[in-house]
Amino acid sequence: MASERTSTEAPYRRIVGEIRRRIESGLLQPGDRVPSARAITREWGVAIATATKVHATLREQGLTISRPGVGTVVAGPVPRREHELNRDRIVRVATAIADEHGMAELTMRRLAAELGVATMSLYRHVPGREELVLAMMDVALGTVRLPPRPPADWRVALEVCAREEWAVFQRHPWLGPSMSLTRPQLAPNGVLLTEWVLTAFDGTTLTGSERMYVQILLFTFVRGLSTALEIENEAVRETGMTGEQWLQTQSGLLTGMIDSGAIDHFRELTEHGFDFGLDQLFEFGLARLLDGIDLFVQARS
Template sequence: MDALYRQIVQDIRGRIEAGELRPGDRVPSARALVRDWGVAIATATKAHAALQEEGLTVARPGVGTVVAGPAPRRDHELTRGRIVEAAIEIADTDGMAELSMRHIASRLGVSTMSLYRHVPSREELILAMIDSAIGELPLPARHPLGWRAGVELCARLEWAAFQRHPWLAPTMSLNRPQMAPNAMRLSEWVMAAFDGTRVPLPDRMYIQVLIFSFVRGVASGLEPEADAIRDSGLTADQWIETQTEVLTAVMNDGGMPHFRALTTQPFDFDLAQLFEFGLARLLDGLEPFIASFAAPPPATAPS
């Protein structure tokens, strides 16, 4: 019993020190320890007591045993910005599936109901998260020379933001876009990149939506990939190695000469490469379209 409870304590202590478990995060309950370690409830309870004695964990009513951190803040010290920041941290680390008012309250050390005085609903919280994340884009006050440089810069800043926040792309709606002020400023910045050209405003907006939709579409694969790594412990490269036998069997049975030939050539499919390839092709395709607005109107024949 002593050896087992010490192993449990050492395991949880290591996860805390490695940052896998952060202040406010729940640690495995006694029942979970019994199930996962195959120990008696008395051993699991002793491990919990030892962690609390070391000051590594604390018991919070209604929440459970969590990693100890800064002293809980009083409800009146809460701000909307602090709530949004905590929500983004949770979504970045654990994914949107783990985001809840209860989880945020536990991280901040406050009551769940106190959050609603600052953020009345989940929808409003998500809107604030989107606005905060998009607001991180360091769009320069002065545009680069030429529309292409400006559009490319914006696309790359969007891609970087989606990588920092994998939840962001699938959370943003295209058909019913959230009215986030910073997202609207982003569209304004892209439309201004065409100042000095004859491109009409509606076409400028279509271009902004087209580029954003492309970047968002590619980035929508980031959160599922992060979830898959958390769940399986395998990176994309490691996972594809496990599929080699199945892929070979399908190609052999289906008579797929192009796929078989592709496997003999350098080809590395990842989202970053897809982003680079697609962005270049989109910008190349826009070049003649933008140039068409620079041509003078055709001369009319004399009557």
């Protein structure tokens, strides 16, 4: 991520140049959305004021226009796109909206505006929002990259699977909160993923039920941790503060409690330093979970 101070060229001009190149190369077509102000701050590491100036400059240069209900899009005539519409394209664009803005912002009306089609035309390809979300989940789970057959060592197999799942949940923060444990949605790629994990225990004496419980336990751990991603993204959108910045606003209260002598263990943590992050928590939790499963597998042998 570039910093505002790493170049003598004005940051907003550098970003305008990059977006112009995307338009001229055809990567962004007339009617396509350009990166939002929030997306610009994340991609280029600039302040929101700089991102706003980028949008203003693009409009002044005639490169973009503002379209109600859609946002800032590439200027130019937008052809009717109903004939280009298909289920895969709908799911791809819906996923992009949810990735950037959160699942709460994904409506059929907004999706249609993004695609440049009438809202009703979407229903010729997806019956409704519930079916759309299921399709999005299935495509996302299909990006979990696993070898055709699990490694011979079940622990290695589960580590590979869990880390691949975690990477997918991070790319799609909406995915975890959209899934149900008690009423699991039947996504074909999710079923194949489960079958892969069940196969990983072929060299053990675990029963089918025991293997399924292990799979549910592992997936629930990864999925449960991932639910924090969407919540954090929404908090950033609402407050404009990162998690680290928000924690700094709470430091006074914590310092007061530490100084009172009521929380000695917290005092020790602050003195020695505590590096907290979801990735660290994932690695710590995965190792402990696999340790426990290892004891169980050994006992069943």
